[in-house]
Amino acid sequence: MSYNVNEKGYYGEFGGAYIPEMLYPNVEELRQNYLKIMAEPSFQEEFNALLKDYVGRPSPLYLAKRLSEKYNTKIYLKREDLNHTGAHKINNTIGQILMAKRLGKNRIIAETGAGQHGVATATVCALMGIECIVYMGEIDIARQAPNVARMKMLGAKVVPALSGSRTLKDATNEAIRDWINNPVDTHYIIGSVVGPHPYPDMVAKFQAVVSEEIKSQLLEKEGTENPDYLIACVGGGSNAAGTYYHYLDNEDVNIIAVEAAGKGVDSGESAATSVLGKEGIIHGSKTLLMQTKDGQITEPYSISAGLDYPGVGPMHANLYKTGRAEFIAITDDEAMTSGLELCQLEGIIPAIETSHALAVFEHKKFKPDDIVVVNLSGRGDKDLQNYIDYFKL
Ligand SMILES: *Cc1c(COP(=O)(O)O)cnc(C)c1O
DSSP states (O other): OOOSOOTTSEETTEEOOOOOGGGHHHHHHHHHHHHHHHHSHHHHHHHHHHIIIIIOOSOOEEEOHHHHHHHTSEEEEEEGGGSTTSBTHHHHHHHHHHHHHHTTOOEEEEEESSSHHHHHHHHHHHHHTOEEEEEEEHHHHHHTHHHHHHHHHTTOEEEEEOSTTSSHHHHHHHHHHHHHHOTTTEEEOOOSSOSSTTHHHHHHHHHTHHHHHHHHHHHHHHSOSOOSEEEEEOSSSHHHHHHHGGGTTOTTSEEEEEEEEETOTTSSOOOOHHHHOEEEEETTEEEEEOBOTTSOBOOOOOSSGGGOOSBOOHHHHHHHHHTSEEEEEEEHHHHHHHHHHHHHHHSOOBOHHHHHHHGGGGTOOOOTTOEEEEEEOBBSGGGHHHHHHHHTO
């Protein structure tokens, strides 16, 4: 049994491409070409060179001594926070901008909620001199002013989505409308392992560099490629997919996926999709989805803007359903406490998304000789105001 995608674009019963007919030519062009393009030596060469010299890869695998002592186990941190732009998202946007160029596209669109994916997209568009339009809900534009300013400085046009709840899902609708109207010259850069096939697989493959590096770095440090546990936070699931990718079918390696419980799984203000979700279709893929009895998508909540998504990628829905991964839900308070703890034990200020992954150590006991790798998906600069408000700093 494999936990990777099958040739039809499914992970078990999840995935596929449930799209309006008018979007079919765009998605089909990508589906027919993405594996072929990714396999080209010139693509691999350009992708790897940019990851090295522009993003700063490989990111270190750091043995966190004081954190390990506190929890009496061996904890390694995979330092995606040290990447250019401060998180893992750039791995995917670099890959997709190269894909867009090879497909002959000269215009990029993207949607963004908190603005992190918008910034990563605007960055690679500036790098390549390609026009960039980012759709963003009007409410999110007001809430995320620093990232809006970053996108504008990088030369992107930020277009407000004025309909519905004026947040991420409305921005996504605007981006899809744009793509339907501009099928020939435009590529749509999706920011996580979500959306219709082939997006979840393509994004996972661009992020897979994370687990590829973990394997060789662990081999060097521990004499084995295999940790006992891999831990990552899950919003849409891209940093987790990258962390797990080369270990998916190796069941000697335990996988832990961390979701945002918000104010508590049963509080009505949560983003714990796997526990609360039912099978449904969102953004073109069949997955687990938070919804009402009549199938209306429920607004998720988390203190962390990057985890506040009502669905989860199809790979993760399948990891949950099959039991391959253990899912743990972490509340706002638990995450904030663990984030501050990392600052004071290791001198690293993590993104609040990442702080959720770190809170696992308060929930689960590991053995002293277990090797536990946590993906440190991003740095906390962007979250400073949240930390200030929460801790009254
Ligand atoms: C966007 C983001 C996430 C959540 O997205 P995934 O696709 O689930 O990885 C997690 N951590 C950071 C730092 C982010 O910016």
